[in-house]
Amino acid sequence: MSLTSALDSAKSSLAASAAQTAIVSRNVQNVNTPGTTRKYAQVTSTAYGGVQVNSVARSQNQALFRNQLNATSASNAWTSINDALTQLQQTVGDTADEASPAARLGSLKDALTAYAVSPGSSDLARAAVQAAQNLSTSLNEASAVVQTVRQDADTGISNAVDQMNSLLAQFKSLNDKVVNGTTAGLDVTDYVDQRDQVASQLSQYVGVSMKTRGNNDAVLYTDSGVTLFETVPRGVSFTKTAPLVPGQDGNAVTIDGVQVTGAQATMPIQSGSIFGLMQVRDDIATTYQSQIDQIAAGLIDATSEVDASGNTISGLFASNLAGETAANYSVTGLAGRIMVPQSLFSNPTPLRDGVNGQYNTDNAAGFADRINSILDALGQTRTYDGAAGIETSASLSNFAASSVGWLQAQRSNASDQADYQSTVLTRTQEALSDATGINLDEELTKLLELEHSYQASAKLMSTVGEMLDNLLNSVR
Structure with missing residues (x-):
């Protein structure tokens, strides 16, 4: 992988992490809002090894609804x-x-x-x-x-x-x-x-x-x-x-x-x-x-x-x-x-x-x-x-x-x-909430995972930056 490709991959990862963090934050904000379902990002890989958020989806269970x-x-x-x-x-x-x-x-x-x-x-x-x-x-x-x-x-x-x-x-x-x-x-x-x-x-x-x-x-x-x-x-x-x-x-x-x-x-x-x-x-x-x-x-x-x-x-x-x-x-x-x-x-x-x-x-x-x-x-x-x-x-x-x-x-x-x-009705509502609702513990865990991913991507960018600086300095 070239340094440019690595940099692009790190940048896309940072953008995807930021978008997902925003979605998780919205879930946390609505954790006590009745009828609100859990939202999650639909992430796909790019042609150059990066990732991107294509859309936002919601948890659903039509049978329970x-x-x-x-x-x-x-x-x-x-x-x-x-x-x-x-x-x-x-x-x-x-x-x-x-x-x-x-x-x-x-x-x-x-x-x-x-x-x-x-x-x-x-x-x-x-x-x-x-x-x-x-x-x-x-x-x-x-x-x-x-x-x-x-x-x-x-x-x-x-x-x-x-x-x-x-x-x-x-x-x-x-x-x-x-x-x-x-x-x-x-x-x-x-x-x-x-x-x-x-x-x-x-x-x-x-x-x-x-x-x-x-x-x-x-x-x-x-x-x-x-x-x-x-x-x-x-x-x-x-x-x-x-x-x-x-x-x-x-x-x-x-x-x-x-x-x-x-x-x-x-x-x-x-x-x-x-x-x-x-x-x-x-x-x-x-x-x-x-x-x-x-x-x-x-x-x-x-x-x-x-x-x-x-x-x-x-x-x-x-x-x-x-x-x-x-x-x-x-x-x-x-x-x-x-x-x-x-x-x-x-x-x-x-x-x-x-x-x-x-x-x-x-x-x-x-x-x-x-x-x-x-x-x-x-x-x-x-x-x-x-x-x-x-x-x-x-x-x-x-x-x-x-x-x-x-x-x-x-x-x-x-x-x-x-x-x-x-x-x-109570049991059905509970089952639907368990299947599609927002669980605060899960969202906080997801935030930690995204934080680690963000840190890894940031570290990769920093490393690529240092390598580019060394390369440029060696050329002078």
Whole structure:
């Protein structure tokens, strides 16, 4: 090797070491920055024995990144469901909670049993009416909670759609920088990191898959195959549902005009918070609403009366909606409308005798037939709508207890799934970080190696310089 070649080789080595040192320093600076991958120089040999940095690359693992997107979507879906079920359970209570419909139904039966023993007691009559009022109030409150949960879910969907559109705009900006930079031969690794982070944020709301093509151009799809981004963002649309009617599904989400939620969706999404919130709004909450509506209907039927003309009229329980009677009512949303007639609070005697006294025509103080008939009716096996999601034939007490059990089972399953998916997400993020993230110890070790390489190259240059000086001096 000539002295000139040796000098050129040392100079290229110094330049390569300096470039690599800059990259390692950037890694050290970003060691605690979430989502940042490790950058490294792609070094090649030159024709004259030197080295040069051709480009900057980033550590990546597409399989782990894809798993992280999937885990993020699944975790957010179950978290949304679990949060809603927790709200329902905490507010409605359970069979051991005196505030739950099931427990208050038991209290009503106890009060009626006591009243039947002493039908002439006005205090026991008022206690039975108050127990009925407590039961109707618990159903009213449960229905209100269901509607609140549904409305919160609808609002959450609207907010998620707004966030998705904002993130898609960011994704386009970053994707343009990546494509243009790649075409120009620039270092775009930081932009690619940021683009991946935006994709991860999008996966919180809907299942996402990302593919790259020429010039690092990225394309996004939902987990159902609907294009979310290709060169330009596809519009995500949703109109808040107002009013949100009990028993009816809310509005659907569309992507680029394609419906991706609801019964009419041809390519429905399968994960993400929007999926979870849709499950809450149009499935879980409406099923629970149907259950408490069935309880309300059973109470109105069991306590209804027959007047002198043979017409069915409301008794202990009625609807607060004008024109809605025990003979003609809508079950949907009935738990929110059920009430105890105010007249019974000032005069509870009709509970024993009938609204028009038709059951106790002799006005006997010891008359208990009507009270016992109500107790019998409350204990009878009834038929329920299958939309309630539990048994279709049971007594009111058993049906109410099954409703609580259903809610507890749903809550338990959602909690287990949320914990499991959260663990999967954490482990996946750790695995991805281990594979592509920045390790400070490794970077410091790399710095030492580059320092030694730099020193060796500098020593070589110094030696070549001395040799050139001696050569020149010998010529003089």
